[in-house]
Amino acid sequence: MRNTVKNAIVATIGSGLAVGALALAGPAAAAPTGAETAQQTIKKLQDEGYRVIQTRVGSGSIDNCNVSAVRPGRDITELKAAPRGNTEERVRYTTVYVDLHCGG
Secondary structure, three states, rough: OHHHHHHHHHHHHHHHHHHOOOOOHHHHOOOOOOOHHHHHHHHHHHHEEEEEEEHHHHHHOHHHEEEEEEEEEEEEEEEEEOOOOOOEEEEEEEEEEEEEEOOO
């Protein structure tokens, strides 16, 4: 019985990690490699069409910041008029969160 519970817990954790990895598939392409500065990472994401929301730990300038994570945000949509009185939802932009650790 214990092995069954243990296997169920391991399977649940494994599937949760897989879902988490899939959720990060988009912005993760622009995740920091260690060679990029925070400004370069942010610019790269913006060039890819993302609206970047920065969260900072520390009060240093962006020149003294390191990117600790790039996390997916959500699509910002709008309704547009469509033929025959219908409406359609259109993605205006997608947000992404960039976590920064900044030195003082």
